[in-house]
Amino acid sequence: MNWMRANPQMLLIVVMMSGSFIILAHFSLFRNKVIQRFMHASRGNIQKQVVIEESPYIKRNKIMNRESLARILRLNFEQKNETKPTSRKCHVAYAKLKGYISLHLMTEETNQTTSSGLTWPPTLKYLDFIYKDLEHGGVYKGPKECKCATNFAIIVPFRDREQHLRFFLFYIHPLLQRQRTCYTIIVVEQDDDKTFNKGKMMNSGFLYANSIGDFDCYIFHDVDMIAENDRNIYQCKEKKVAHLVWQMDKYDYEIPYYDYIGGVLAFTKEQFITVNGFSTMYEGWGGEDDDMMKRIWAKGYELWRPRKKNIARFKMIHHNHDKRNPRIDDYLMQDLLFSAISRQDSDGLNSLHTVRTDVIKYPSHTRVKVRS
Numbered sequence: 001m002n003w004m005r006a007n008p009q010m011l012l013i014v015v016m017m018s019g020s021f022i023i024l025a026h027f028s029l030f031r032n033k034v035i036q037r038f039m040h041a042s043r044g045n046i047q048k049q050v051v052i053e054e055s056p057y058i059k060r061n062k063i064m065n066r067e068s069l070a071r072i073l074r075l076n077f078e079q080k081n082e083t084k085p086t087s088r089k090c091h092v093a094y095a096k097l098k099g100y101i102s103l104h105l106m107t108e109e110t111n112q113t114t115s116s117g118l119t120w121p122p123t124l125k126y127l128d129f130i131y132k133d134l135e136h137g138g139v140y141k142g143p144k145e146c147k148c149a150t151n152f153a154i155i156v157p158f159r160d161r162e163q164h165l166r167f168f169l170f171y172i173h174p175l176l177q178r179q180r181t182c183y184t185i186i187v188v189e190q191d192d193d194k195t196f197n198k199g200k201m202m203n204s205g206f207l208y209a210n211s212i213g214d215f216d217c218y219i220f221h222d223v224d225m226i227a228e229n230d231r232n233i234y235q236c237k238e239k240k241v242a243h244l245v246w247q248m249d250k251y252d253y254e255i256p257y258y259d260y261i262g263g264v265l266a267f268t269k270e271q272f273i274t275v276n277g278f279s280t281m282y283e284g285w286g287g288e289d290d291d292m293m294k295r296i297w298a299k300g301y302e303l304w305r306p307r308k309k310n311i312a313r314f315k316m317i318h319h320n321h322d323k324r325n326p327r328i329d330d331y332l333m334q335d336l337l338f339s340a341i342s343r344q345d346s347d348g349l350n351s352l353h354t355v356r357t358d359v360i361k362y363p364s365h366t367r368v369k370v371r372s
């Protein structure tokens with residue numbers, strides 16, 4: 001150690017160099033951590049481009065080397081690349097699920113803009129930006145390392161509920177992608193001024209889905225139902241009609257009665273055709289779901305719900321009855337329910353006379369406009 005005593009300046013330089021090396025290494029590690037965290041958070045949510053464009057860490061520093069940039073771009077590319085080298089089937093990776101999801105919902109009167117200028121719930125335009133790497137029409141073709149076991153059509157009857165739709169689209173995509181399934185979000189909007197006919201919209205959505213692709217599970221989903229737990233696996237059962245709801249905040253986290261099937265209901269193609277779809281005679285709010293329950297029984301199907309009640313948990317966005325969707329008259333509803341089974345084979349899918357007026361493919365969903 002004689003050289004140290006001889007060259008105290010040298011010692012100073014060595015100390016300074018190793019110090020700055022530690023600082024640099026620290027920053028570089030930190031930066032990688034940040035990028036990894038972003039990438040991890042967006043895995044399956046296809047937001048990698050967002051990271052490149054918006055992350056201040058990348059814009060500001062020059063350490064972003066060509067290799068790591070290429071890695072991110074390659075990931076992006078692979079996301080779009082549909083050829084999958086493997087024929088391995090996707091299974092639900094329970095370890096990757098989050099379980100309980102804390103939702104941020106507001107009443108429909110609220111429509112706040114945050115301090116950073118973002119609107120909550122995100123605007124449709126912003127949602128289309130988030131999901132721009134999906135195949136247009138809200139089509140997800142599954143994780144790249146495996147083939148989907150099921151292709152879902154998520155059918156959402158809709159009118160006058162744009163804010164609900166924005167919440168719905170914000171929460172449903174990441175959830176389904178974490179469950180590693182292929183899906184298409186089909187929003188069926190009634191395109192006339194008549195009273196809302198939910199049954200017709202759902203039947204029409206089913207027919208549209210059949211016209212565009214090969215689905216093995218059709219999930220009829222209320223636009224105001226937001227899942228609170230991603231362990232509630234969206235699925236169809238071959239022998240039973242699947243109702244994915246046990247708990248709703250609206251009913252103090254119960255369902256109002258045992259054979260209530262509102263909210264989220266999943267049919268195979270065969271089941272839905274066998275029950276002849278939904279009745280088309282319920283105009284206004286209510287009744288069509290109880291009618292469907294009778295159809296399900298009449299054709300000998302049973303109902304399936306998840307074994308664990310606390311995962312089949314949903315929040316329903318609070319709302320008043322829409323002007324163009326008033327509550328159906330009680331006496332009329334009783335009459336219709338009374339004759340439900342006798343009407344089943346002549347009222348439904350096979351009696352549908354709707355007109356498809358438009359199909360718009362947004363990145364986040366397919367909007368099918370239908371005249372009732």
Ligand SMILES: [Mn+2]
Pocket residue numbers: 222224316
């Ligand atoms: Mn509702």
